[in-house]
Amino acid sequence: MNDGTGSREPTSPGxxxxxxxxxxxxxxxxxxxxxxxxxxxxxAPPAVTPGAMPTMAISLTVNGRTHRLDLDPRKTLLDGLRxxxxxxxxxxxxxxxxxxxxxxxxxxxxxxxxLTLAAAAEGREVVTVEGLAAAxxxxxPMQQAFIDHDALQCGYCTPGQILSAIGCVQEGHAETAxxxxxxxxxxxxxxxxxxxxxxxxxxxRARMEG
Amino acid sequence: MSYERPADLARALALRxxxxxxxxxxxxxxxxxTRARELRGPVxxxxxxxxxxxxxxxxxxxxxxxxxxxTAVARAPLPPACAGLQAAARVVGSTQIQNRGTVAGxxxxxxxxxxSVPPLLTLDAEVELVSLRGTRRLALGAFLxxxxxxxxxxxxxxxxxxxxxxxxxxxxxxxxxGARAHLVISIGMAAARLVVAGGRVVSAALAxxxxxxxxxxxxxxxxxxxxxxxAELGEALDxxxxxxxxSPIDDVRADAGYRRxxxxxxxxxxxxxxAPAPETAL
Ligand SMILES: Cc1cc2nc3c(=O)[nH]c(=O)nc-3n(C[C@H](O)[C@H](O)[C@H](O)COP(=O)(O)OP(=O)(O)OC[C@H]3O[C@@H](n4cnc5c(N)ncnc54)[C@H](O)[C@@H]3O)c2cc1C
Ligand code: FES
Ligand code: FES
Numbered sequence: 228m229n230d231g232t233g234s235r236e237p238t239s240p241g242x243x244x245x246x247x248x249x250x251x252x253x254x255x256x257x258x259x260x261x262x263x264x265x266x267x268x269x270x271a272p273p274a275v276t277p278g279a280m281p282t283m284a285i286s287l288t289v290n291g292r293t294h295r296l297d298l299d300p301r302k303t304l305l306d307g308l309r310x311x312x313x314x315x316x317x318x319x320x321x322x323x324x325x326x327x328x329x330x331x332x333x334x335x336x337x338x339x340x341x342l343t344l345a346a347a348a349e350g351r352e353v354v355t356v357e358g359l360a361a362a363x364x365x366x367x368p369m370q371q372a373f374i375d376h377d378a379l380q381c382g383y384c385t386p387g388q389i390l391s392a393i394g395c396v397q398e399g400h401a402e403t404a405x406x407x408x409x410x411x412x413x414x415x416x417x418x419x420x421x422x423x424x425x426x427x428x429x430x431x432r433a434r435m436e437g
Numbered sequence: 438m439s440y441e442r443p444a445d446l447a448r449a450l451a452l453r454x455x456x457x458x459x460x461x462x463x464x465x466x467x468x469x470x471t472r473a474r475e476l477r478g479p480v481x482x483x484x485x486x487x488x489x490x491x492x493x494x495x496x497x498x499x500x501x502x503x504x505x506x507x508t509a510v511a512r513a514p515l516p517p518a519c520a521g522l523q524a525a526a527r528v529v530g531s532t533q534i535q536n537r538g539t540v541a542g543x544x545x546x547x548x549x550x551x552x553s554v555p556p557l558l559t560l561d562a563e564v565e566l567v568s569l570r571g572t573r574r575l576a577l578g579a580f581l582x583x584x585x586x587x588x589x590x591x592x593x594x595x596x597x598x599x600x601x602x603x604x605x606x607x608x609x610x611x612x613x614x615g616a617r618a619h620l621v622i623s624i625g626m627a628a629a630r631l632v633v634a635g636g637r638v639v640s641a642a643l644a645x646x647x648x649x650x651x652x653x654x655x656x657x658x659x660x661x662x663x664x665x666x667x668a669e670l671g672e673a674l675d676x677x678x679x680x681x682x683x684s685p686i687d688d689v690r691a692d693a694g695y696r697r698x699x700x701x702x703x704x705x706x707x708x709x710x711x712a713p714a715p716e717t718a719l
Binding site: 281283300301303323324325327330336337338339341342343344346347391394395398400409410412413414415 | 439440442461463464465468469476479480482484508530531532533534536537618619620
């Protein structure tokens with residue numbers, strides 16, 4: 228699968244940081260998560276948008292933990308998760324619903340956090356890739372299958388692929404390779420790791436149902 | 438408050454009547470196009486309104502709640518006449534889009550390429566528009582006025598889509614043409630619903646989308662099919678008459694000439710997909 232293009236690409240500090248964060252968020256619960264209180268202490272200027280609305284207090288349940296946030300009501304769940312809660316496993320690929328990188332589970336269904344307002348997720352259970360591993364660090368069968376089948380190259384699409392794949396299996400849409408290809412079509416992989424992704428999903432389905 | 442998600446219709450209509458609020462359902466058109474930050478005003482999220490939930494069949498026909506998602510439509514046990522609508526539900530965007538996106542949002546957004554419109558036209562669908570002033574029902578064709586234009590008044594909500602029981606007869610089908618198999622906006626699409634008796638066509642409903650400013654029924658082409666034997670169905674559809682009824686445009690997805698050529702073929706496939714199996718074996 229590795230065609231070597233990755234090694235020809237200059238690795239900028241930004242890209243390096245991003246690769247590390249993807250690997251971490253994909254494999255282990257985030258350590259030292261920045262909560263809203265700590266974020267305020269860092270002195271980072273609040274994001275002021277022209278024409279910003281008065282903020283609104285909401286509470287979001289993410290990976291079983293409740294976060295109280297004060298948000299622009301127009302903030303997307305994607306930006307809320309990344310910027311306010313510090314869960315950067317959820318990726319912003321296109322911000323337009325077209326790539327699936329921002330997929331999260333909301334009340335067990337796969338949805339796009341870039342097309343969901345954070346306020347609209349109040350009172351629901353949101354799960355991101357950081358919430359999949361067991362407390363002792365044992366990976367979710369889907370995470371393990373992605374590793375076992377080498378179902379990624381750059382890894383940017385991976386958290387979204389994994390959450391979408393869990394939804395796909397739970398819907399009963401992962402019975403055949405054709406089903407998996409069809410029902411995973413909302414998750415684009417720019418590295419085209421598709422054959423290995425299909426193999427990983429099929430394998431994880433067996434482990435999840437077995 | 439700048440974001441409201443009322444639980445009942447009375448509250449939702451009162452908020453709507455205050456004016457200035459952006460109505461939000463699944464957000465898959467609104468937030469994809471607008472960028473959330475640029476939403477013009479405070480938000481009225483209708484997805485929690487009890488009276489707008491569900492996909493239900495009764496003696497009167499089929500009711501799609503104004504907050505019903507594409508997934509709810511795809512999964513509901515519906516009669517064969519709705520097979521086209523359900524096929525459309527399964528090809529809108531991706532599963533993630535279908536889980537949030539609603540049929541009502543698709544209608545109010547009024548894109549010429551909205552996938553719900555051709556199948557709902559073949560089902561003689563009506564929209565139920567409600568405001569504090571009262572309730573009115575419009576035929577879908579009268580609701581859709583043009584690209585991105587509908588008859589929805591500033592204080593109204595689309596509370597439900599109704600299919601009359603009489604239109605639940607026969608078999609429906611849907612054919613979508615895109616540049617790839619999934620996650621694609623239609624270049625063109627066709628829906629058909631066919632009622633057959635004694636090996637002949639009793640009635641046919643045909644509609645084409647993305648090939649005119651608003652998707653449309655093809656009345657003249659439908660009339661020419663009535664009484665024809667099923668065995669001749671493929672030839673009975675006149676491609677020239679179908680193309681003549683359309684007014685496609687050139688856009689980024691395809692040019693008008695291509696659309697005029699493919700639309701009759703999409704119709705023919707949808708029609709054949711409606712016919713009982715033995716007669717249509719090619
Ligand atoms: C990646 C992607 C792929 C897509 N693919 C397709 C496709 O294949 N086919 C297709 O047809 N569409 C497609 N769409 C468009 C979109 O998903 C659908 O049109 C969807 O049905 C819109 O529903 P929604 O609930 O998300 O609407 P929203 O975005 O919430 O609302 C759309 C409009 O309707 C208004 N509105 C919503 N509900 C009501 C109501 N009950 N009463 C009054 N006004 C209301 C809103 O104010 C807004 O103007 C795609 C979108 C994306 C982002
Ligand atoms: S970032 Fe949400 S779908 Fe691409
Ligand atoms: S692994 Fe690079 S985008 Fe999928």
